Amino acid sequence: MILMSNTPVLQIKNLKTYFYSRDSVVKAVDGVNMEVHSGRITALIGGSGSGKSVMSRSVMGLIDKPGKIVDGEIWLNGRDLRLLSEKEMRKVRGKEIAMIFQEPAAAMNPVVKIKDHLFEAVHTHDRKARRKDKMPAFREVLLGVGLRDPDKILESYPFELSGGMCQRVMVAMGIVANAGVLIADEPTSSLDLTTQISILEELMSLRDAGIAIILITHDLGVVAQTADDMYVMKDGKIIESGTVREVFAAPKHPYTRYLMEPVHVEELR
Amino acid sequence: MIKNTGRKLLRNKSAMFGLMIILILLLMGLFAGRIASHDPTLVDITNKLAPSSKEYPLGTDQMGRCILCRLIYGIEISMFTAIKVTFIILLVGVPLGMIAGYCGGIADNLVMRLADIASTFPSTLLALAVVGIFGPSLDHLVLVFIFLWWAPFARMVRSSVIKLKETEFVMAAEAAGCSRRDIIMKHIFPNTLSPVIVYATLRIAAVITHIAGFSFIGLGSQPPAPDWGVMLNDGRQYIDTHPGMLFWPGLAIVIVVFAFNLFGEGLNDALIPAEEEMAVVKETGDSNE
Numbered sequence: 001m002i003l004m005s006n007t008p009v010l011q012i013k014n015l016k017t018y019f020y021s022r023d024s025v026v027k028a029v030d031g032v033n034m035e036v037h038s039g040r041i042t043a044l045i046g047g048s049g050s051g052k053s054v055m056s057r058s059v060m061g062l063i064d065k066p067g068k069i070v071d072g073e074i075w076l077n078g079r080d081l082r083l084l085s086e087k088e089m090r091k092v093r094g095k096e097i098a099m100i101f102q103e104p105a106a107a108m109n110p111v112v113k114i115k116d117h118l119f120e121a122v123h124t125h126d127r128k129a130r131r132k133d134k135m136p137a138f139r140e141v142l143l144g145v146g147l148r149d150p151d152k153i154l155e156s157y158p159f160e161l162s163g164g165m166c167q168r169v170m171v172a173m174g175i176v177a178n179a180g181v182l183i184a185d186e187p188t189s190s191l192d193l194t195t196q197i198s199i200l201e202e203l204m205s206l207r208d209a210g211i212a213i214i215l216i217t218h219d220l221g222v223v224a225q226t227a228d229d230m231y232v233m234k235d236g237k238i239i240e241s242g243t244v245r246e247v248f249a250a251p252k253h254p255y256t257r258y259l260m261e262p263v264h265v266e267e268l269r
Numbered sequence: 270m271i272k273n274t275g276r277k278l279l280r281n282k283s284a285m286f287g288l289m290i291i292l293i294l295l296l297m298g299l300f301a302g303r304i305a306s307h308d309p310t311l312v313d314i315t316n317k318l319a320p321s322s323k324e325y326p327l328g329t330d331q332m333g334r335c336i337l338c339r340l341i342y343g344i345e346i347s348m349f350t351a352i353k354v355t356f357i358i359l360l361v362g363v364p365l366g367m368i369a370g371y372c373g374g375i376a377d378n379l380v381m382r383l384a385d386i387a388s389t390f391p392s393t394l395l396a397l398a399v400v401g402i403f404g405p406s407l408d409h410l411v412l413v414f415i416f417l418w419w420a421p422f423a424r425m426v427r428s429s430v431i432k433l434k435e436t437e438f439v440m441a442a443e444a445a446g447c448s449r450r451d452i453i454m455k456h457i458f459p460n461t462l463s464p465v466i467v468y469a470t471l472r473i474a475a476v477i478t479h480i481a482g483f484s485f486i487g488l489g490s491q492p493p494a495p496d497w498g499v500m501l502n503d504g505r506q507y508i509d510t511h512p513g514m515l516f517w518p519g520l521a522i523v524i525v526v527f528a529f530n531l532f533g534e535g536l537n538d539a540l541i542p543a544e545e546e547m548a549v550v551k552e553t554g555d556s557n558e
Contacts, residue, residue, distance in 0.1 A: 093445060
């Protein structure tokens with residue numbers, strides 16, 4: 001196992017994100033503490049509605065009304081993201097933290113070509129970038145994520161690609177933006193098994209390149225295969241955490257044990 | 270999407286036929302001065318109500334003016350005006366719809382209530398009122414159309430924007446650090462366009478018939494302007510003796526409206542997937558006509 005560096009690249013302290021309706025409060029994330037290290041895959045696991053997606057959106061600062069981050073600190077590269085203005089936050093998104101989504105085909109604008117998607121990921125943070133200069137790099141990255149015909153793919157629209165290809169492009173977008181932290185929100189749940197494995201392999205090679213990855217999933221099999229650390233979330237709270245090896249060897253919380261029974265893994269989906 | 274749309278449209282024969290007619294007429298309108306051999310307003314009483322001849326292919330009207338020349342110059346009044354008006358309607362309606370959809374809240378409420386007001390006014394009634402107060406003229410009429418007809422566009426755009434705002438790709442763009450302007454211009458705006466383009470094309474035809482209609486009853490363009498509606502009105506008295514005076518401008522209107530409708534239908538088939546078609550029809554089923 002890679003040596004754990006002492007200071008985490010992303011540290012979340014006592015994060016609370018609540019959603020307000022007329023007469024009730026939903027505590028989607030309720031006092032979460034989490035550490036994410038470079039060169040490691042940190043899995044965040046939990047059932048539907050456990051708050052794991054809200055948690056990732058909170059980190060990105062993408063919580064809209066009626067939701068609100070009411071308390072906590074999000075430390076990234078020595079700054080508390082909660083204290084940044086929207087404009088400063090925009091510079092963090094994509095550049096320091098990139099995100100890939102569950103439905104890769106839906107996460108890309110149908111009227112924008114792949115090359116323009118990739119270019120946007122660069123251009124958003126580097127206004128001087130020129131499309132022409134970047135094309136060789138894009139080709140390289142697409143080859144790197146296992147897409148064999150980069151020239152054709154660059155000229156394609158998202159709906160002309162398969163789900164797996166779209167997800168590889170999403171990963172490529174994360175790479176060209178050169179972000180140190182990558183949040184993958186259920187990146188494989190809409191893909192078939194073989195594609196799933198190869199996407200996970202891409203994520204693992206990104207980890208080996210030193211990127212910190214937060215892998216949000218409900219699939220313990222995926223966690224066991226790929227992750228280094230894991231956090232189990234239930235009803236907005238972290239109920240168990242540790243390295244994957246530790247937790248799998250001796251799950252302390254009954255809910256974790258419940259999840260690990262094969263029948264319930266199926267139920268979770 | 271763009272490639273497919275083009276191909277679908279090219280394969281649609283009736284749409285291409287419509288587009289061809291539109292383009293030919295537009296060119297004729299642009300070069301009216303070169304094509305038409307006579308001044309459309311030049312009165313020559315000695316030569317009135319002449320039958321078709323080499324010099325006057327469709328004959329002359331009661332003032333001795335060349336009917337074909339007047340029809341060709343009429344293209345500018347009806348088609349060019351209609352296209353311009355529709356363009357202005359788009360310039361008003363689309364941004365308002367974007368604001369309403371994207372901002373929501375008070376802005377949304379304000380724009381939508383204005384749209385409600387605009388779509389409850391019968392266009393004929395308001396046109397009569399405006400013409401009654403400010404006097405008959407094409408400009409006044411055009412203002413009425415702009416004032417009323419931006420509403421369905423705003424509605425249409427608003428509903429697409431609300432849908433698009435929640436899509437994953439907009440969220441992904443936010444997560445990639447795109448500015449609000451980029452998200453609106455690159456990710457939301459282009460995806461709202463298809464129904465707007467289709468409806469705008471059909472709207473041009475509606476504006477043409479309305480201009481002709483109001484000119485016919487004397488509330489739009491005024492004689493001696495070579496407006497097709499005015500020509501129809503001129504021809505009314507000669508329907509027994511010289512039916513051509515009524516027939517040719519009528520045919521011109523029918524052809525243009527037919528062409529725009531064909532083209533609009535073709536665009537509809539090419540741009541909008543079948544399951545969404547119903548929605549567009551529903552959203553635009555306003556009481557204006």
